Amino acid sequence: MSDIxxxxxxxxxxxxxxxxxxxxxxxxxxxxxxxxxxIVNSFASPYFLNAWNLSDATFNFTxxxxxxxxxxxxxxxxxxxxxxxxxxxxASTAMGLAVQYGAGTPELVAIGxxxxxxxxxxxxxFVTILGLPSIVVTIGTMSLFRGISYIILGDxxxxxxxxxxxxxxQGYIYWVFTVEMLLFVxxxxxxxxxxHKTNFGRAVYAIGNNPTGALFSGIRVQRVKFILFLLTGLMxxxxxxxxxxxxxxxxxxxxxxxxxxxxxxxxxxxxxxxGGSGSIxxxxxxxxxxxxxxxxxxxxxxxxIVMSIFIGLLLIGVIALPRLWAIAAQSRKA
Amino acid sequence: xLPRLIPVRETVLAAAxxxxxxxxxxxxxxxxxxxxxxxxxxxxxxxxxxALGQMVxxxxxxxxxxxxxxxxxTGxxxxxxxxxxxxxxxPVILAIAVLLGSVMGAINGMLVWKLAIPxxxxxLGTMTIFRGIIFLISDGKWxxxxxxxxxxxxxxxxxxxxxxxxxxxxIAAVALFGVMMARTPLGRSIIAVGGNPHAAVYTGxxxxxxxxxxxxxxxxxxxxxxxxxxxxxxxxxxxxxxxxELEVVxxxxxxxxxxxxxxxxxxxxxLGALFLGVVKNAMPVVNISPFWQLAISGSAxxxxxxxxxxxxxxxxxxxxxxxxxxx
Numbered sequence: 063m064s065d066i067x068x069x070x071x072x073x074x075x076x077x078x079x080x081x082x083x084x085x086x087x088x089x090x091x092x093x094x095x096x097x098x099x100x101i102v103n104s105f106a107s108p109y110f111l112n113a114w115n116l117s118d119a120t121f122n123f124t125x126x127x128x129x130x131x132x133x134x135x136x137x138x139x140x141x142x143x144x145x146x147x148x149x150x151x152x153a154s155t156a157m158g159l160a161v162q163y164g165a166g167t168p169e170l171v172a173i174g175x176x177x178x179x180x181x182x183x184x185x186x187x188f189v190t191i192l193g194l195p196s197i198v199v200t201i202g203t204m205s206l207f208r209g210i211s212y213i214i215l216g217d218x219x220x221x222x223x224x225x226x227x228x229x230x231x232q233g234y235i236y237w238v239f240t241v242e243m244l245l246f247v248x249x250x251x252x253x254x255x256x257x258h259k260t261n262f263g264r265a266v267y268a269i270g271n272n273p274t275g276a277l278f279s280g281i282r283v284q285r286v287k288f289i290l291f292l293l294t295g296l297m298x299x300x301x302x303x304x305x306x307x308x309x310x311x312x313x314x315x316x317x318x319x320x321x322x323x324x325x326x327x328x329x330x331x332x333x334x335x336x337g338g339s340g341s342i343x344x345x346x347x348x349x350x351x352x353x354x355x356x357x358x359x360x361x362x363x364x365x366x367i368v369m370s371i372f373i374g375l376l377l378i379g380v381i382a383l384p385r386l387w388a389i390a391a392q393s394r395k396a
Numbered sequence: 397x398l399p400r401l402i403p404v405r406e407t408v409l410a411a412a413x414x415x416x417x418x419x420x421x422x423x424x425x426x427x428x429x430x431x432x433x434x435x436x437x438x439x440x441x442x443x444x445x446x447a448l449g450q451m452v453x454x455x456x457x458x459x460x461x462x463x464x465x466x467x468x469x470t471g472x473x474x475x476x477x478x479x480x481x482x483x484x485x486x487p488v489i490l491a492i493a494v495l496l497g498s499v500m501g502a503i504n505g506m507l508v509w510k511l512a513i514p515x516x517x518x519x520l521g522t523m524t525i526f527r528g529i530i531f532l533i534s535d536g537k538w539x540x541x542x543x544x545x546x547x548x549x550x551x552x553x554x555x556x557x558x559x560x561x562x563x564x565x566x567i568a569a570v571a572l573f574g575v576m577m578a579r580t581p582l583g584r585s586i587i588a589v590g591g592n593p594h595a596a597v598y599t600g601x602x603x604x605x606x607x608x609x610x611x612x613x614x615x616x617x618x619x620x621x622x623x624x625x626x627x628x629x630x631x632x633x634x635x636x637x638x639x640x641e642l643e644v645v646x647x648x649x650x651x652x653x654x655x656x657x658x659x660x661x662x663x664x665x666x667l668g669a670l671f672l673g674v675v676k677n678a679m680p681v682v683n684i685s686p687f688w689q690l691a692i693s694g695s696a697x698x699x700x701x702x703x704x705x706x707x708x709x710x711x712x713x714x715x716x717x718x719x720x721x722x723x
Contacts, residue, residue, distance in 0.1 A: 209691025
C-alpha cells in the first residue's frame with residue numbers, strides 16, 4: 063500500500079474468447095463450489111436430497127438475497143448500508159403495531175413497504191444531501207431504527223397477524239415452490255436487468271469507479287445514490303414482510319446481525335467492496351452457496367453461532383484469497 | 397486569542413454534559429452527589445478505555461467493530477483460566493488479558509496492513525468469528541460469580557484513594573494516551589496518517605504499519621477491558637457487551653473524532669464517552685425506560701456527525717475507499 067512501485071500494464075492485443083472468459087470468471091468458480099457443496103452435503107446427510115427439505119432450506123437465503131441485490135448496487139456505487147436488519151425490525155414492528163389496530167393484509171404490506179422506503183430515504187438524506195459518509199450514518203441509523211423498535215416493544219412481542227398474511231412467508235405456489243422463491247426470482251431478474259441492461263446500471267458502475275468522472279460525464283451522482291438507498295430500504299421492507307409473515311411474530315431483536323450476512327453474500331458474489339464492479343448472477347449463486355452451506359451444517363447439528371464463524375471466515379477469506387494469490391504471483395515473478 | 401486556546405469542540409461537549417447534570421439535578425439532586433458521580437464515572441470506565449483505542453483506529457482512517465467481541469472473548473478466556481487455576485495472581489491475569497486482546501487486534505491489523513482489506517470488512521468478519529469462538533470454548537455455558545476466585549472479582553472493585561481500581565485503570569489509560577498522542581512520534585504519525593496518507597508516506601511514515609499499531613492498541617485495551625468487565629459483573633457468557641462496539645464508535649463520533657481520519661483528541665473521546673455514560677445513568681433517575689438507550693445512542697451518532705460537518709470541515713469521505721490508489 064505504502065510502497066510506490068512503477069507498474070507497467072500489459073495490454074493484450076486481442077481479447078480472450080467469450081467462452082474462455084466465462085469459464086474463468088468468479089461466477090464460474092462459485093458455481094463449481096455450489097455443485098461441490100451440493101454433492102458433499104448429499105453424501106454427508108441422508109436428509110439432504112429431499113425436495114421438501116431443500117425447499118425449506120431456501121428460507122435460509124431468500125429474504126437475505128432480496129436485500130443483497132439492492133445492496134450489491136449500493137456497494138458497486140461505493141456506498142454501504144449497515145442498517146438493513148434494523149429497517150426489518152422497524153418495519154416489522156410497525157406492521158405488528160398496525161395489527162393491534164385491526165389492519166388487514168393489504169394495509170400491512172403497504173405499511174411494511176412504506177416504512178422500508180422511509181428508512182431508506184432517511185439514510186439517503188444524510189448521505190447525499192448532508193454529504194456524510196454512509197458507513198457512519200448507517201451505523202447510527204442501525205441503532206436508531208432498532209432502538210425505536212425497542213422503545214415500542216420493550217420486551218414484548220407482537221402476534222396475531224391475519225391468516226391471509228401468512229401467505230408471503232409460508233405459502234406455496236406449486237408443489238415445493240414457495241412464494242418467497244417466486245419473489246426471489248422476480249427480484250433477481252428485475253435487478254439483473256436494472257444493473258446490466260439499463261443506463262441507470264451503467265451510471266451505478268460509473269459512480270463506483272470514479273464519482274468525479276461520473277459527475278463530469280453528466281450523471282446526477284447524488285440522485286442515483288439517493289435512489290439506491292431508497293431501493294435498499296424498499297427491499298428491506300419486502301424482506302420484513304416475508305420474515306414477519308414466516309415467523310408470525312415480531313420481537314425487537316428480529317433479524318439481528320442480518321446486515322453482516324447480506325454484506326457477506328454480496329462480497330462472496332464477487333462484488334468489489336471498494337465499489338465499481340460486480341454482477342447480479344454472482345450474487346444469486348452466492349445466495350445459493352450460503353444457503354446450502356448453512357442448511358448442510360444445520361443437518362449436521364452445527365449450532366447457529368458456529369455457522370457464523372464460517373460466515374465470518376468466508377467474508378474475510380473471499381477477499382483475502384485473491385489478494386494472497388496476487389502477492390504470491392508477484393513474488394514469483396520478481 | 398482565547399478561542400484558539402480552548403478547543404471549541406471539547407468546550408461545547410463539556411458544557412452539554414454540565415447542562416445535562418444540572419437538568420437531572422433539578423429533578424433529583426442526589427444524582428450530582430460526589431459519591432454518585434464517582435459511580436457514574438466508574439460505570440463509564442470501560443467505555444472510556446475502549447473509546448481511546450477506537451479513537452486511535454478511527455484517526456488512521458480505519459474502524460474497529462470487533463472491540464466488543466474481543467472484550468467478550470478475552471473476558472471468557474480469563475474467567476475460564478481463573479476457574480481452572482484460582483491461585484493465579486491478578487497481574488498475570490491482567491497480562492494474559494492484554495496479550496490476548498493484542499493478538500486479536502494484531503489479526504485485524506495484519507489483514508488491513510498486509511492484505512489491504514477494508515477495515516470495516518475485516519472487523520465485521522472478526523467480530524462474528526470471535527463471538528463464535530466464545531461459544532466454541534465455553535460450549536455456550538456461563539461462568540458464574542461463585543466459580544470465580546475472590547481476588548479475581550475483587551480487583552476492579554478495590555477502592556484506592558476513594559476511587560475503585562476500574563476508574564484508576566481508565567484514568568491511567570487516558571493519561572498514557574494523552575502523552576502518546578501529544579508527545580511521541582507514534583502519536584504524531586497516527587495524526588499524520590489520518591490527515592493525509594500521501595504526505596505521511598513522503599515524510600517517511602509507514603502508513604500500513606501505523607494502522608497496524610492502531611489496531612494493536614485497540615485490541616490490547618479491549619482485552620484489558622474484557623477482564624475488568626467480567627470481573628466487575630462477575631459473570632461471563634457468549635453475549636456480554638453485545639452491540640457495545642456501536643456505543644464505542646458513538647462515543648468517538650460524539651467526541652468530535654472525524655470518521656474521515658486525522659481529526660480528534662483524547663479529551664474528545666473521554667468527553668464523548670462521559671456524555672453517553674451520564675445519559676445512560678440519568679435515564680432511570682428521570683424515569684425513562686432503558687429501552688430508549690439504543691435509539692438515543694443512534695440519534696447521538698447522527699447528530700454528532702451532522703454537527704461535525706456543519707462545523708465547517710471538509711466533506712465526509714467514503715472510508716471504504718482505500719486511502720491511496722495505486723500510483
